[in-house]
Amino acid sequence: MSVAVKLAPRKNERPEAGALLAWYDRHRRALPWRARRGETPDPYRVWLSEIMLQQTTVKTVAPYYARFLAKWPTVQALAKAKLDDILRAWAGLGYYARARNLHACAQEVAKRGGFPRDEEALRKLPGIGAYTAAAIAAIAFDAPSVPVDGNVERVVTRLFAIEDELPTAKARIKALAQSLLSMDRSGDFAQALMDLGATICSPKRPACALCPWNESCLAFAGGDQESFPRKAVKREGKLRRGAAFVVLRSDEKILLRTRPEKGLLGAMTEVPGSKWMHDFDPTKALDAAPKFRAAKWQKLTGVVTHTFTHFPLELIVYKTEVPKNTRAPKGARWVPIQNLSGEALPTVMRKVLAHALD
Ligand code: SF4
Known part of the structure; x- marks a missing residue:
């Protein structure tokens, strides 16, 4: 999407959670695993989708998610499945350690009678890292957590024009993202931030004219949005x-x-x-x-x-x-x-x- 309209950003004004949430209420993506308005999110579906989405796109994940849910509609059903069957259903999604951890995690959760509600306890489960724990805590349980993935890193580094390179800047990005959080709608805030990064604040040619935070965005003010996040030169593994x-x-x-x-x-x-x-x-x-x-x-x-x-x-x-x-x-x-x-x-x-x- 190209940006034809150049707005006049007002520097130094902090981005308001309310503006992002109002935008989300109008433009939220309808995703197969996302609870509809007024519905209570199902932690199993949230977890399953977040594991599948690690390193993979929404488009790729959708048919896998539907097949998994049809075959194993609950975490208990998945816990009882044979690892071989799970690996077969997973084939093509890549990163197979995730499928093995998915099974181990389902067994652990089924044993303890449900998913824990906070980030720290979630992180102790197999295959759940910092991002996934924050995403499940926020989306499934409305906990005050902000999951920070590549999309969110891009939004935050642009909002605050962070000059530090990735990965050094990660801790600062996380703290700034957390400082923007709306405490009364944590789950929606997390998803709104994800949606903004995925649909508006794209890596190339972000649609800043449509962005609810364009008046507070320092990168937009400077006209160099695409140069953020700053990245250290990547060293490829040896052939x-x-x-x-x-x-x-x-x-x-x-x-x-x-x-x-x-x-x-x-x-x-x-x-x-x-x-x-x-x-x-x-x-x-x-x-x-x-x-x-x-x-x-x-x-x-x-x-x-x-x-x-x-x-x-x-x-x-x-x-x-x-x-x-x-x-x-x-x-x-x-x-x-x-x-x-x-x-x-x-x-x-x-x-x-x-x-x-x-
Ligand atoms: S104004 Fe543009 S660069 Fe800044 S957060 Fe919004 S979409 Fe991203």
Whole structure:
């Protein structure tokens, strides 16, 4: 959205919670997990959506949220679910540790008879960090907490023209966000701040003319909104490389295995592969291939790339075919190709299979 109208901001006037809440009452987003006006928020739904929304967009989360709620309508139902079923339903949302923590947290909450109401107690539950604890406390229980995510950081650094770089500025941003809080409508205030960051105070070309706080915003006054928040130069993780082995059996089955429970992509499904290393030697890739008598490995053209939060990955892919009745090596299993959608395959493995099977 472009800003055609230049308002005259009045510097040094503090942003009023009331102005933001009045804007929220008119323009709040209708989100599947958000309680409608007059409805009491359901802590289970708030928690479930907040866990799913970590590092993921509203658009991506919506169908997952609907499926989870249909399958496990209460925290007790989720607590009783099998971890495998949860991982399968989660496949494609990424960051699989969240799905495992989701299960552990549901079990803990079911055992204690419900979610705790304050930030500190919420933080002790599996998978609930500072942001999520504040979001659940505010939205589900109207506690005086302000969840600060990237959107809120952007709004606050612009309002106060904070020159400190992220992440150093985080503590100051949190304190300033808290100082703006409306004590009588804490839950609405938190959601209003999220909505403002998500819809009006966008990273590029914020729609300041429509912003309820434009008269108090120092970045708007200076005309350099887009330069906030100031960020330290990001150092990317070092590239790791490896090999993946796609083995097809003549009766339309594919060789898969389950990753170890702990660690990256824990308990997810994968095709056999080498270790992922900075100093991977492609000339020795086949040393890590599953052993089949007389297997002819074909190295596929191109590589599969994927970026994890802390490193980029590049995989070369080998493919072979083996006769029907070939036994799976220890720790692996044959899965009919038509059943692949029921497997907890992380995105990187879906890319490998698409590369090999297309
Ligand atoms: S005036 Fe513009 S930059 Fe300032 S908070 Fe509002 S949308 Fe963001």
